[in-house]
Amino acid sequence: MAATSPALRSHLPAQRLLGEIKLTGRLMADNAVASWLPGVTFTAAACAHHDIGGWPLARHLVISGLLFGLFAYIFDTSNQAKGAVEDAVNKPYRPVPAALTTPSGLLRRFWIAMAAYGLLGWATGTLMWVALWQAIVIGLHLLVRPGHYLLVKPVPLLAGTVAQLAAAWQLAGPVDATGWRWILVLAIAFNVPLRFEDVRDVDGDRRLGRITLPMVIGHWPVRLWFAASMIAFPVVVYLLLVAPAF
Template sequence: MFTAQSPLADRDRDDGQAYRERRAVRAGGGAGRPAPLPAPLPATLAGRIRFEVRVTIRLLADNSSAAVVPPVLFTAAVGLRQGLAAADLARHVAAAAVLFLLFLYVFDTANQAAGAAEDALNKPYRPIPSGLITREGVLTRLSIALPLYTLAGLLTETIGWVLLWQTVSLGLNLLSNPRHYVVVKPVAMVLGTLAQLAAAWELVTPLDGEGWRWVLVVTAACNLPMCFEDVRDMAGDRRIGRRTLPLMLGHWPVRIWFALNMAALPATLHVLLFSHGHAGQAVVLGCDALVAVPAWTAGARSLLRREARADRVTYLLFTGIYAVILSCAFALL
């Protein structure tokens, strides 16, 4: 994909030098004895591709379970609803995978370019704090991903949702004041979930009444408890002056709010969404149970397991609930 003449090649040569220098300092060879340097970045195309795969995995590791897998599942469910043949269904699912990888890549490059100081404390394995690449390298990748994402939106006829998400990602991460984060982030996440689910549906067919019901109910239900995400990042947010609900109110009100939402989630989805499908009562109750088990587990964990590592696991469980809800579309649409 990338050659020695690509924009990333020169950038990563600098990135690699910065990485080697930081590694040398960390290794500390002792007085008068230089520390060994890692091997230079590979010059071959295969080596460049492997390097980009490594960078991409670290960029997207935290959010892929929420931003890629669930909407791809939703596209597949909508395709089955529309009776697509196996080949057409596979084509739509592949298009969804590409679209939502770019969806996440654009957001995470913008987010990590702006949040290196926070990541150094909360997520030191990410590309910038780990020394793998520099902030400028991340911004270069963002500048390449944006037109690719736009092209994907044009080819899949989801360009409106793509442009909305690009605006949200750049506005939240690169333009907004950290002190306004407590107001800006919830709006951004609602718009992002809306854009994601609407695009996932419209990859297959235009949104109809049933489609809008799924998009709006799931968007609301999954964003109301979203503030729990900031509980796990309190130390880093405090470090960069970001205002979040856990820092303003304390972690207990946010935990209680999250637990109440998790307790009510199965009933909310049953009344507003699941019971409006075409499936029988047994299938609907089965979907209720599939949501209830992880939701109630996450709610209990948020109150009983309050150390930072446990909060990260609880949040991952919450993102898994999003995937479970959209997986229910296979049975209910």
Template sequence: MRAPTAATPSRQRPAFTREGLVTWRFVYRDLTASLLPGCLFVLAGASHSHADAAATGRALARAAVYLTLFIYIFCVANQLGADPREDQANKPDRPLASGLVSRAGAWRRWLVAMAVFPLLGWTLGVLWWALLWQAITVVNNFTPVSRWGPTRDAIIVPGAIVQLAAAWQQIAPLDATAWRWILTLAVVLGGLGLQMQDLRDLDGDRMIGRRTFPMLLGERTSRRYLAVLILAMPAIVHILLYASRVDRAEVLLCLVPVAGLSWTVAWRVLTLRTPAADRLTYSLYTLVYCVTLAGGIPLLR
């Protein structure tokens, strides 16, 4: 009997179940950098605007649908725009690399999602953020921008801005407080996050000639630079986001998990240098982003 291929089991499932599996395989690596932080920022906005439970629940549901499609269109484009050799080296379980879907099938999914996404954005009152995200997705994945460290890092900052702004607007108008959080998180945590991600993908990047920051600076220098910035992350978060609160005990409770995760990440960056370790380190770094946002729920009341 012929052994089943990676794609065979999914084709035996009902269409809806199979499509759910395909979607999961496209996006699961990026949910802690997209869906989860966006929903946490909705809760922070609800706290800030004193929204009731019913309004908060509706906003969370809207944000969850929007953010799922938000990351889906990016991930599918990222895999369509990638050199097949890169995914075979770095992420062989991705749908295209594993044979779960064909390139034609991925293109059909992406074009349908790209058509639906601005309609969803218009329905939810965030059309311009949706259009900006589509532009960022195309530029990042289908132009040379992502092949050079400085431009690759620069484009992630507006990406984080449009993510967080659209999430907040599901529950409250954008005000000075919202913008302070959005800009701080996008510039400090967002820009740094891509460099963390690049550490795990060095083999594939070298294979296709991409010049990321760890390659431009050298891996050892890059790791030291990242570790210093991540060690300073709790202080940066406190000064720029948390310090305005007068309840010091509450601030401390929010700052402790940020510090614990940040310092764990810094230690791992310096001492654990295998691709598998770097993948986990990056995942832990995305949780720094999440717990920082979670601190806004009690602190923005």
């Protein structure tokens, strides 16, 4: 067996790190804005509500960034570990279709991240919301069959959005009546048009055995529902959240 040169050995950790960064970038590219940014932004809003500024604000935002990075990571690793057949058709740049890892490799990363996410939730006082999200991800991606996707998906994702926003607020302080009003309105408003994302994935979903709303009623009704929801969203937010503050 040939020995590895010291120079080559010294580069292996760096190569592995770069490879993991590349893999993670492809893993989370589609959902980072929707799953990471709202949590951090909502923590900033909660800090403003609780009059937190300066270095404490910076500390809260760093912790929020880590917490919601793991929030997104466990969703994407479990989803893509079980959805490689769909991704091969719809998103071939993702890690498994691109041969950067295997489904079992993603699941190993998932369980490691689950442990880190749970520890961070315990350390930050958000464990209840972290545990709720962990249960949702396990149920939705590892237990539910693809054929039940249409009926099962809406409620867990609504609960997951509540868990996300409640954890984000609780990093800054207790979730009071103002916090709950914002959490519930935004969670419902975000999930009402969410079925639009299934329009792009019909071919891959069909191959995986999923049944989605565009398959049942066609893509045009879903598109029109999405457009109507987006038009109504600013009005609803203003009437229910902004106007009462004045």
